[in-house]
Amino acid sequence: MSTTHSHDRSSLPLAGCHIVERSHSVAAAYAGRLLATLGATVVMLEPEEGSPLRQAAPLLDDETSALFSYLAAGKRSLVCDLETGDGQRILARELQQADILLDDTPVSERRALGLDHEQLSERFPSLVHVSVLPFGATGPKADWDGEEINLIHASGEGFLLPNGRSYELFPDRPPLKIYGHFAQYQGGCAAALSALSAWWAMSEFGGQYVDVSVQDAMLLCGAFALQRLGDGSLEHRATRSFRYGGVFEAKDGYVELLTLEDRQWNALVQLLGNPGWAQDEALKDPLERSRRGADINAHIRAWMAARNVDTIVGNAQKLGVPAAKYRTPREVVQGEHEFFRGLFSPCTLENGQEVQMVVAPYRFQRTPLKMAGVPSIGEHSGRVPSIEDSSHQVVVKEGLS
Template sequence: MQSKDDSPQADQPLAGCRVVERSRSVAAAYAGRLLAAMGAEVVMLEPAQGSPLRNAPPLLAGSGDSALFAYLSVGKRSLVCNPHTAAGQALLQRELAQADILIDDTPLEERSAVNLDPHAVAERHPQLVHVSVLPFGASGPKARWCAEEVNLLHAGGEGYLLPNGLSNELFPDRPPLKIYGHFAGYQGGSTAAMCALAAWWAVPLQGGQYVDVSVQDATLSVGAFALQRLGDGSLEHRTTRRFRYGGVFETLNGYLELLTLEDRQWSGLVELMGRPAWALDEALHDPLERSRRGDELNRHIREWMARHRVEDIVRRAQELGVPAAKYRTPAEVVGGEHEAARGLFGPATLEDGEEVDVLVAPFQFRCTPLQRGGAVPALGEMNEEAIEV
């Protein structure tokens, strides 16, 4: 086992932190991914057949490997461990004894059988931070419910608000949708990672803690503004939830999003459109009047947008201080000038040796650049090493 002192990530924010991850969900795996990105040593405990995420779509062309798993596992280690056997249980307890944080999405009904009940874990490892990541949390009437991404997205309220804005205008008969990918899973994973760090930093004063993370709650928190409006007596819905003016617009060669919340931004937008007569109406100096006439303004803006190229609009908008951004393809994002300047993507080595670019992390540290790159671990690649210890 490589010591903490000679780790290649010794200069990273979480150098010296050891994490054991037992995950089958995106939420738990993403929590481990974020900690690994900050330099923690993350050991995935996998069954003999591997994590179910190893077969999760989308699959990479050629190899057929899971692109999702590749992203979620970069920089981690893999240890095959069957805690239902005596040898596997001994291996599990040894790993937990060396760990600072356990990330665990084992269903409640299975935890006692593998000695991962929170009380049993706390008794054996009193300094360990045990983070439970379940669809509806580990307590309450839904604690034993299963859920997929679409269930969690709607249980968290976002499904009630989709599609909205331009999508709802163009396709008013469409049923509620889900956001592409794993929006709820990533929200749950982000919450779990932050909770894990908060509890870990408190260990010297508090000792180990058990943290109960609900993916539904994490997703619900994203809609804080909608909840605030609900408290004020206003129930938002996908047919009414939109900016009074602005939002998504179709241009001559693509889509962009425009957001003008401040007077100076409205003035910049008027300048961007060449000071048309309709926009010079004195009444529109009042932001409340602009809100009241939002549909009228958007009709004018939409007509103007449709005659111009998205790149020209965004470039000029940035010069004038108008918040506007192009909707870009994944290839445009990975190859973007801004992303390259900030070093957002780094090379990841797949199991077959191929290199692909993946997002390093959704954050950066000013004084400590995160380590770029890493490898996708082969199933059980550290088992021989673990046996020798």
């Protein structure tokens, strides 16, 4: 039995907002997930066999996709084949009552499926249509596909990988990508924020078409590829200007250290016991510290190797040194800090299993966000309620202000 909407969500910030999502990519699905967690009713239009994300790795023991479960939590599922008359009628019905459409259908397929933005704007003038594609829906790359590794490197981020300690240990390794779907999540964030911005302005401007490029979102996240256009410097995995800090091996694990400010450097020196080498007057200059990064890291590495992680991190935090432990997934889920902030909440998967799942990357102090379950394919076909009260948007605006 599904528990997708067993919780009262009427007090959540986006209660009353109706969203239709047609997605096969992590970016579009993540945008829907963010908005569903805020209380919007998000209806996934899935093919009869289900979204391809239902088969995406990593898989749990019974082949349930952990990725899809995370992306679909709190949503509803309708089977909708847009190549059939029934599917087109379902689409029209859903869009008639929708505020926002999230869509990552390839541009070349949209007109045949009734998803061309010009067609939709004529039929549904109040609809916010958000297109989420690897390289956007306009321009010379509009028809290009792009997997995560393509997007990481097209944004310039891959140019910096591996770096730091990883580069020192494995200098001959080829450029890599960040684990998981980092670029796609950036695109999803951009899509969700763009959807809300356009919806917020709907009463003044009417429906809008929003073209989101995951590559653009990723460029804005890192911006290292654009840095040379500003100050002329070009970052590279082997020659990054900020050379000290990074990942260090302690007696019983790993610590990451990052000191960007003078006060943090001074606190680090204090953490290290005010060693003689750190008293050099030249090291008061951040640029000189960067130039001597390799030597500084050698001292820090020797100091770290003789101490336990918890001792290092505990003392660092007391002094204001940005340092953190690399923890196992189990340690993260059971962490005291995470428990206090309510980062994880029980969620019922499609197979009935209950797991601890990240609720959202943000927190509302007065209106705690609530986790809901994962729907099965077409679970809500034929029983998604209509939204007849057109005044709900004003109520939601007040809640978000």
